[in-house]
Amino acid sequence: MGKTEVQQDTYLVGLGVSPGVGIGRICLLNRLSHIAEWQIDESEIEGEVLRFRKALVDAGVALRGVKQKVASQPHLREHIYILDTHLLILEDELLTGRTEELIRQKNNAESALGQTLKQLRTMFENIEDEYLRERSSDLDAVGQRLQRILAGVTDSTLDEIKETALVAAHDLSPADTMQLDRDKVVGFITDRGGKTSHTAILARSLGIPAVVGLESATAIVQNEMPAIIDGTTGVVILNPSEETFREYLKRKLAFEYLEKELSSYRDLPAETRDKVKVTLRANLEIVSEVPAAQKDGAVGVGLYRTEFLYMNRTQPPSEEEQFAAYSEIAQGVAPHPVTIRTLDVGGDKFVPDVSLEQEDNPAMGLRAIRLSLREVDLFKVQLRAILRASALGNVRIMFPMISGVAEIRTCKRILRTVKSELTQEKIPFDPQLQIGIMIETPSAVMIASLLAKEVDFFSIGTNDLIQYCLAVDRGNEHVAYLYEPLHPAILTALKMVCDAAHANGVAVSMCGEMAAEPLYVPVLLGLGLDELSMNHACLPRVKRVLRNLKQTDGEAILLEIMQLSTGKEVAAYLDREMRKLLPDLFGDFVI
Ligand code: PEP
Ligand code: MG
Numbered sequence: 229m230g231k232t233e234v235q236q237d238t239y240l241v242g243l244g245v246s247p248g249v250g251i252g253r254i255c256l257l258n259r260l261s262h263i264a265e266w267q268i269d270e271s272e273i274e275g276e277v278l279r280f281r282k283a284l285v286d287a288g289v290a291l292r293g294v295k296q297k298v299a300s301q302p303h304l305r306e307h308i309y310i311l312d313t314h315l316l317i318l319e320d321e322l323l324t325g326r327t328e329e330l331i332r333q334k335n336n337a338e339s340a341l342g343q344t345l346k347q348l349r350t351m352f353e354n355i356e357d358e359y360l361r362e363r364s365s366d367l368d369a370v371g372q373r374l375q376r377i378l379a380g381v382t383d384s385t386l387d388e389i390k391e392t393a394l395v396a397a398h399d400l401s402p403a404d405t406m407q408l409d410r411d412k413v414v415g416f417i418t419d420r421g422g423k424t425s426h427t428a429i430l431a432r433s434l435g436i437p438a439v440v441g442l443e444s445a446t447a448i449v450q451n452e453m454p455a456i457i458d459g460t461t462g463v464v465i466l467n468p469s470e471e472t473f474r475e476y477l478k479r480k481l482a483f484e485y486l487e488k489e490l491s492s493y494r495d496l497p498a499e500t501r502d503k504v505k506v507t508l509r510a511n512l513e514i515v516s517e518v519p520a521a522q523k524d525g526a527v528g529v530g531l532y533r534t535e536f537l538y539m540n541r542t543q544p545p546s547e548e549e550q551f552a553a554y555s556e557i558a559q560g561v562a563p564h565p566v567t568i569r570t571l572d573v574g575g576d577k578f579v580p581d582v583s584l585e586q587e588d589n590p591a592m593g594l595r596a597i598r599l600s601l602r603e604v605d606l607f608k609v610q611l612r613a614i615l616r617a618s619a620l621g622n623v624r625i626m627f628p629m630i631s632g633v634a635e636i637r638t639c640k641r642i643l644r645t646v647k648s649e650l651t652q653e654k655i656p657f658d659p660q661l662q663i664g665i666m667i668e669t670p671s672a673v674m675i676a677s678l679l680a681k682e683v684d685f686f687s688i689g690t691n692d693l694i695q696y697c698l699a700v701d702r703g704n705e706h707v708a709y710l711y712e713p714l715h716p717a718i719l720t721a722l723k724m725v726c727d728a729a730h731a732n733g734v735a736v737s738m739c740g741e742m743a744a745e746p747l748y749v750p751v752l753l754g755l756g757l758d759e760l761s762m763n764h765a766c767l768p769r770v771k772r773v774l775r776n777l778k779q780t781d782g783e784a785i786l787l788e789i790m791q792l793s794t795g796k797e798v799a800a801y802l803d804r805e806m807r808k809l810l811p812d813l814f815g816d817f818v819i
Contacts, residue, residue, distance in 0.1 A: 234449070234450070234466050235467065236469050237465060237466075237469050237472055240417075240445055240448070240463070240465075240466065241462055241463055242417065242440055242441045242442035242443075243421070243439065244438075244439055244460050244461050244462030244463075245421070245428035245431055245438050245440050246428065246432045246434075246435070246436060246438040246459045247460040247483070248415070248435070248458075248483050249437060249458050249459070249460075249476055249479050249480035250414040250436075250457045251392070251394075251455075251456050251476060251477065251480060253394065253452050253454055254393075254394050254396050254449045254450065254451060254452065254453045255389050255394065255396065256397070257397040257400070263338050263375055264336070264338055264379070265335070265338055265342065266336050266339065267335065268331075268334050270334070273332055276336055276337050280328065280340070280341065283374050283377040283378050284318055287370070287373050287377055288318055290373070291311055291318070291403065292315070295308060295312075295315075297407070298311065307430055310366070310402040310406070310430075311402075311403060313366050314369065314370050314401075314402075314403055317367060317370045322344075323348065326344040326347065330343055338378050341371065341374055349364055352364035352367060365399065365401070366401070366402065369399075389408075389409065389412050392412070393414065394413075394415045394416065394417065395408065395416040395417075396416070396418075396445060396446055397418050397419075397446065398420060399419065399420040399421065399427075400416060400418050400421075402427055405427050405430045406430060408434065410434055410435065414436075415436060415437040415457040416431070416438050417438070417439045417440070417442055417464055418438075418439075418440045418441075418445075419441075419443055419445055421440030421441050427440065431459075436459075437457055437460075439457050439458070439463070448466070449466060453466060453467060454468060455468070456476045458476070458479070486769070490769060490772060491768070494524060494525040494771075495525065496771070498525075498771050498775070499774070499775065500774060500775065500777055500778050501775070501776065501777065501778045502778040502779050502780060504778075506752075506753070506758065506759065507527055507528075507737075507758065508525065508527060508759070508760055508761075508770065508771055509528045509531075509564075509762075510524070510528075510530065510761065510762070510763070510764040510767065511531040511532075511761050511762055511763055512529050512557065513533050515557055517764065518556075518561060521764035522560075524765060524768055525767055525768060525771060526767055528561045528622070529561055529567055530737055530759055530760070530761020530762075531569055531687065531739040531761050532554075532557060532567060533569060533572065534568060535572050535573045537549070544609075547609045547613045548613075550609070550610060550614075551612075551613040551617055554566070554568055554613055554614055554616075554623070555617040555620045555621070557617075557621075558618070558620050558621025558622065558623050562620075562621040565624050566621065566622070566623055566624070567624045567626050567664065567737075567739075568614050569628055570597070570610055570611070570614075570625065570626070570627055571600055571606070571607070571610060572596045572628040573596070573599065591695070591701065597627050597629050597635055598629070601635065601638055601642075607642060608646055611642065611643055611646040612646055615646060615647060615650055615658075615661065616655060616656075618657045618658035619656040619657050619658060623658060623661060624661065624663075624664060625643070625662070626663075626664040626665065626666060627664075627665050628665075628666045628689070629666060629668055629669060629689075629692065630666065630667075630669070630679065631669040633675065633678050636665055636683065637682065639663075640663065640682070662684040662685060663684050663685075664683050664684055664685035664737075665683050666688075666692075667679075667686050667688045667693065667725050668688070668689035668690075668691075668692035668693045668740075669693070669696050670697050670721070673697075673721045673724055674724070676724060676725045676728035676729065677731065679728075680728055680729055680731075680732035681732060683734065684734065684735070685735040685736065685737065686725060686729050686735070686737065687736075687737040687738065687739045687759075687761070688722065688725055688736065688738045688740060689739060689740045690713060690718070690722075690738060690740025690741065690742035690743070691741055691742075692740070693721065694718055694742075697717055697721055698711065698712070698717065698718070712796075714789070714802070715794075715795040715798075716790075716792065716794070716795070716798070718795075719789065722755055723755060723790070735758045735759065736756075736758055737758060737759035737760065737761055738757050738759070738760055739760075739761040739762070743757075744763055744766035744767075746769045746770055746773045746813070749777065750773075750777055750781055750782040750786070750802070750805070750809075751786055751789065753777060753781070753782025754779075754782035754785055754786025755782075755786060772813065773810065773813060777809070785802070788801065788805075789801055
C-alpha cells in the first residue's frame with residue numbers, strides 16, 4: 229500500500245530544461261539524510277585531519293575516473309571542464325585549509341566540512357554574477373561527494389540503475405549527470421536547479437528529458453513509483469492512469485520519431501525546394517547557449533536579449549562585464565552576426581539605479597528604448613560595450629520598441645557620439661556596424677517606409693506587435709484567447725512591414741515566437757522574410773518545413789489567407805493546406 233499514497237495522476241510542475249518524454253519507474257538517488265557531527269578530543273585531531281585528507285584523495289581518484297570515462301565519449305568531451313572545476317575545488321585552500329582549521333578546533337571532519345561549505349556557499353550566493361552564483365552547485369556537488377566518502381557511503385546507486393529508470397534526486401551534480409547512462413536513464417527530475425545550471429546544460433547535451441526546480445519532489449516520490457516526465461513542458465505525472473500513460477506514450481513516440489528525422493536536417497541549408505534561402509538564427513538569453521544553438525543549426529544570433537545581464541542584481545553590469553559577454557558571443561558565432569538588442573526593460577521589469585515610479589500602464593510606459601533615451605549614461609555604457617565587441621566579430625545593434633523616426637534618429641546621434649569618443653580614445657570598433665530596429669508597435673508598422681530609410685534592417689517582434697496591435701496583454705490569461713498571430717490585422721501589418729522594407733532595400737527578420745511555429749512557415753515564406761530567429765531548439769523543425777516547401781507555395785497560401793476574415797479561419801485553412809501539402813509532417817503525430 230505504501231507506494232499508492234500518492235494519488236493517481238498527481239501532477240507536479242517544474243522547469244522543463246531538456247525536451248522529450250520519459251516514462252519509467254522512479255529511482256530515488258541516495259542522499260545523505262544525516263551528517264554525523266560531534267566534538268573530538270585533542271588526541272583525535274591528527275587522525276581526523278588525516279581522515280579528511282584521505283577523503284580528498286579518494287574524491288580526486290573518483291573524479292579522475294569519471295573524467296576518463298567522459299573523455300571516451302565524444303558528445304560529452306566538451307563538458308570535461310566541469311570535472312576539472314570539481315578537481316580544482318578539491319584542491320582549493322579555502323575549502324581544505326578552513327576545514328582543517330575547524331578540525332583543529334575540535335570539530336569532527338564531517339562537521340568541519342559542513343561549516344566550511346556553509347561559509348563558502350554564503351560567499352557564492354553574494355556574488356553578483358548569475359553564472360558564478362550558479363556555480364555554487366559545483367561546490368555543493370564536491371561537498372556532497374566528500375560527505376559521502378566520510379560517511380562510508382559509495383556512489384554505487386548510479387551503477388545500480390535499472391532499465392527505464394527515471395532518476396529523482398534533490399540535486400544532481402554535473403558529475404553525476406555525466407555518468408547517467410542514456411540507455412538506462414530515460415529522464416530525471418530534481419528539486420533544485422535553474423536553466424543555466426550545468427546539470428541542465430548537460431541534460432540537453434545528453435538528450436535526456438529533464439525537469440528541474442521541482443522544490444520538493446523527492447519528498448513525495450518513492451522508489452519504483454511509475455511516473456512520466458515531460459521535459460518540454462516541465463510537467464511530471466506520478467502514478468499515471470492508463471489513459472494518461474497512453475497519451476504520453478503517443479507524445480513520446482512522436483517526439484522520438486521527429487528527433488531522429490530532424491537531426492538529419494541540422495547541417496542542410498535552410499532553403500526551399502525552389503532554392504530560396506531564409507537565414508535561420510537563434511534567440512539567446514544567455515551567453516552559454518551559443519554551442520547548443522550552433523548544434524541546432526543556427527547561423528548566428530538574430531536576437532540577444534541583453535536585459536538578462538541586468539537582472540537579479542543591485543547594480544547594472546559594468547562596461548567590461550558587458551563587453552566580455554558581447555565579445556564572447558561575437559567570437560563564438562563569427563563569421564556569422566550576433567544581433568545585440570539594447571536594454572529592453574522597464575514597465576514591469578526592474579532595473580537597478582534607475583528610479584522608476586509605479587506606472588498605471590507599464591506596457592505603454594517608460595520601457596525599452598524610452599528608458600535608454602532617458603537614462604543616457606546607462607545607454608552609453610551599453611553602446612560602448614557593443615561597439616568594442618564589434619571589433620572582434622560580426623556585431624549588429626538593434627533598438628527595441630521604436631515608435632517613431634525621432635527616436636531612431638536620437639539613438640543614431642548618441643551612437644555617433646559614443647563612436648567619436650571611442651575614436652578619440654583609439655579604441656577599435658567596426659565602423660560599418662549595422663543598425664536595426666525592432667518593429668513591435670503599430671506606429672512603426674504604419675511608418676515602416678520612413679523607418680526603413682533610417683536603418684539597415686528590421687526585426688519584427690511579434691510578441692509585442694500582437695499585444696499592441698490587438699490590444700491584448702501578452703501575459704493576461706483572461707484575454708489569451710484574443711492573442712492570435714494569424715489575426716487578419718496581424719497578417720496585414722506583417723505584409724506592410726515586409727513590403728516597405730523590401731521597397732527600400734532593407735532586410736527584414738522576425739524574432740518573435742511566431743517565427744518558431746512550423747505551421748506558420750508558409751506564411752512567413754509568402755511574406756518574403758529574409759531571416760527568422762528563434763529559440764534554437766525550434767530551429768530544426770522550422771528548417772524541415774522550409775526545405776519541404778516552395779516559395780511559390782507560401783505565396784499562394786498567403787494570397788488565400790489574406791482574403792479570410794478571422795484568425796480561426798486562417799488557422800483552419802493553414803492546417804488543411806499543410807496536411808495536404810506535407811501529410812508526413814502535419815499528420816496527427818507531428819507538432
Ligand atoms: C517580441 O516582442 O516579439 C520580442 C522578440 O521581444 P521580447 O519578447 O523580448 O519582448
Ligand atoms: Mg518585444
